[in-house]
Amino acid sequence: MSIQNSIETKVKEGFLALYNTEIPTVEFQATRKEFEGDITVVVFPLLRYKKGNPVQIGEDLGKYIVENVTEITNYNVVKGFLNLVIDDSFYTNFFNAIYSDATYGFVSPKADEKAVMVEYSSPNTNKPLHLGHVRNNLLGYSVAEIIKAAGKKVYKTQIINDRGIHICKSMLAWEKFAPNGSDGQKETPENTGLKGDKLVGNYYVKFDQEYKKEIAQLIAEGKTEDEAKKEAPLFVEAQQMLLKWEAGDAEVVALWKEMNSWVYKGFEVTYKSMGVDFDTLYYESNTYLLGKDVVAQGLEKGVFYKKEDGSVWCDLTEDGLDEKIVLRSDGTAVYMTQDIGTAIQRVKDYADVGGMVYTVGNEQDYHFQVLFLILKKLGFDWAKQLHHLSYGMVDLPSGKMKSREGTVVDADDLMDEMTATAKEISEELGKLDGYSDKEKNELYETIGLGALKYFILKVDPKKRILFDPKSSVDFQGNTGPFIQYTYARIQSIIRKADFDYSQPLTIELHEKEKELLKQLELYPETVQQAAANYSPAIIANYTYDLVKEFNSFYQNVHILGEQDLNKKVFRVQLSKKVAETIKSAFLLLGIQVPERM
Template sequence: MHAHNTIKMNLQDTLSNNVKQAVKSNYNVELETVEFQATRKEFAGDITVVIFPMLRFVKGNPVQIGETIGKYLVENVTEVDAFNVVKGFLNIEISDSYYLDFFNGVKNDKTYGFVSPTVNEKAIMVEYSSPNTNKPLHLGHVRNNLLGYSVAEIIKASGKKVYKTQIINDRGIHICKSMLAWKRFGNEETPENTGLKGDKLVGNYYVKFDQEYKKEIQDLISKGQTEEEAKKNAPILLEAQNMLLKWEAGDDETVALWEKMNGWVYEGFNVTYKNLGVDFDTLYYESNTYLLGKEFVAEGLKSGVFVKEDDGSVWCDLTEDGLDKKIVQRADGTAVYMTQDIGTAIQRIKDFPDVGGMVYTVGNEQDYHFQVLFLILKKLGFDWAKNLYHLSYGMVDLPSGKMKSREGTVVDADDLIDDMATTAEEISEELGKLDGYSKEEKKVLFKTIGLGALKYHILKVDPKKRILFDPKESIDFQGNTGPFIQYTYARIQSILRKADLDANSKLNVVDIELHPKEKELIKQIQLFPEVVQNAAENHSPALIANYTYDLVKEFNSFYQNVSILGADNDTEKALRVQLSNMVANIIKNSFSLLGIQVPERM
């Protein structure tokens, strides 16, 4: 177990061993396991032993058995103060001193809950974003980026080394469409002379291509071609296909245009990434990886993992594994996406020999693709292939309906980020929350609140679920929202400023009776390290988000029921200020895992 968890785990182990001992000495039965659960709110107690599973081995009345074990624990375990039995549940009350000891041990730990990576532990590579270089990032990319970045941070906090990466889809027919449209209609437009972000400029030409293509199709249909024929024979499409062949052949002029336009896009993307608060350690480009994987087709044929058909195409037959047959090389010898993905995965392990697993953040329409990819890599004999995970996620819908990029009606990531800040401004002004702020301070704060709302709203949902994203609803200052939690953090900072006590003081608070609300708060704090580990294992930022909301609700209940600054004596005041400080620390830490900033005042 992890160092921070030892106190909590040791108590459960101690209780478990003593329950077994009680059963052995009273009933002469060896219990394999003891089942615990949190005590229900309406009963006195902190942890509950479930008696029912024991009845298979211990004959008797569950209440009676509970009483017997309870007495034994009170006599033999210093941390146990009292007990009560409700039907088949033994509710155990743990001493205040146990909780105080725990709290005194962690309260000044700024990185509480986070584990430092152990030497020689294998690293994990997390891939996310992976856009096409023919248009700007949109709402779907926003969910992808937030999820990938957050999962990377959570895995890092759980004690592993992490590399963040993306594969940039910088080649192919769709890229040539933007290039051709710019060449034909662009009049030498550049980001500099138009004032447009590079990704937006190139995206406009992708839309332009589509408009022209549709016109040409209509023209050919009017001259007697079928729609099918017209789609294939439209001159502008044929020219784009020809451009791709020229690019593949290394034609100087085509490559120069490709480099120039992709350069514009990267500058635009970087602005969006910076605004969104995500980053990458290493980048892969499809233009460098699209020929990878071919050598492994030969390997796979040798080892019998792949089979060659009569027409020369190469396949992997996965029917025995419950999947179907998958092509890995066309009859003309060209690679398919699957081949590239195989090659890229292998290349990454070559580039980073300490990587022992990978997480791919890609929408759920690719579920089958990744099932096949992971299985093929296993069959090719790579031992790291068992540590591959597809972080599959659902669509994001806006109340106004679906989005399509070709028609140019897509929800643009930059616009969304700006809109969130504006919405935060409108709502904050309505509530009159921000008196005494300079214009500059307000601007920064609105961005923090707006982005916090967006990120929290998206990350609090299980990644696999589809989301309906409503900007207004996400900026509520009440309920399970980013701003509600940010507001609580700011409120605690204000308490700490007024407390004129060093919240990080080394003063240990002992021999004090805990208020039930203080105890509940310490219990909630105890859970944090385990939540980080669970979130990492499950690749789920939602576990962090919802834990933080529970912590904040617990804090607000504490805040309403006890007086922090008007405590009866200095010891009590010190404890409450330190508790508040610890809660703020955890909010800040868990929000950092979600990529969300917290304002010092609000």
């Protein structure tokens, strides 16, 4: 039990003993620097349960806590704030208990605990991953790792959007416009050396370019814009190709499989560079017909109703939403139907799944409100444990991205740019003497990707981000490289510590040591809070606070230069545990830390 939990228990106990009144919660804050104390109980909220002078109530509670909590040695009351002084022995005992714990902050899953399935990425197979996918993947992967650290079993998944008119557009453009490669055959990733997802994406852009020309020609011939868009020969051919695919046409299906295989190989390279992975994959080509049987069951239960034209709807007006179609009049499904069916299928595939997290942009907020509500109405218990990890757009100083016009920021290019920026700044600082070229390149990648990931993950997911690659690779301030540099600095201290520092100690603490231990004590609670809020930003900003506290400690006390051996040993131990916690927290964000910088 943490000291805060112990104090909270005693405050509640004391309030009941002193005033015969129960209180539900206790509010804490860090003690202000100008007052003596380590943790502060805010008395004002307690006035709702006991009218009176907040100073007197603080005095009463302070006296009770000092008498009943051995680790609290003194107290003082300033207006409505009860400042408590915690004995050094509590912090040294706490530190000695966690020093050798390699999994400090993490909770092992219980055998009977339900698993959580986290969905992220979910790309289309007609183009490469772009900047928007970068935020999606980094968020989804990190949230999955945080939930796992908080004590849940986790499955990472994605649903690959591998069918539809947009896929046919790339296929058709490749058929019509692909030149021959070096082997005399139509160009492929093999004969061009181009990543498969980029090659297919080029043809998605090519389709749009040629399609626009046809629209302009038809408009010049007297058609309206709407007529021209529908009647353009390329668009009509793409629709016909989709119908052939749905009918199982052997030639179309073979081309579809081949071009998708190019894309998957390209995605694998990007995912590996990004440092994300998946436990299981779902494909829309396998799931797009799911859910239709559930509609029939929902009709019987009265969850859905049928209109005169034969279409099936769900009336959610009493829940503050609108009516939602789940089956068209011709019997074909809509995306909502497919998502209902896919969610149910996942629970069938993984019987221990008790909840799901969908990492999808905030433009789909309403869709998920409707989806979750329909699944609850259909009577699925696990539907109460569904969460939409909604996130804002990522903008660049250059403006908005459009994939069909070829103006997106490619994920691979962005990661390459981050590595190049890290190289440029590192070379300017000139601290890499003695590094081989291989070591330098690995370091540039670690710093560049760390900067990218930290910049994106330190922001609350719901907020929109303006991403500036240059400012993210800064060795000062709230950045990934600043935290990585502090980690590397601690590794340098450890390498120079040529004495035995393995044994636990009890010493009188310096103020800066105590502050650093307070920050370390918050780590397990921070992991739980980040999991409960699906927010890597909580981990990122905790890590920054820990690093700031360490740097203040580093600047104010001697570590290796300390003359008192016990103090020197303790300070190396403390530095080492801080480094381990930085590494642990950064791994939850998918960020590596370098041993040297």
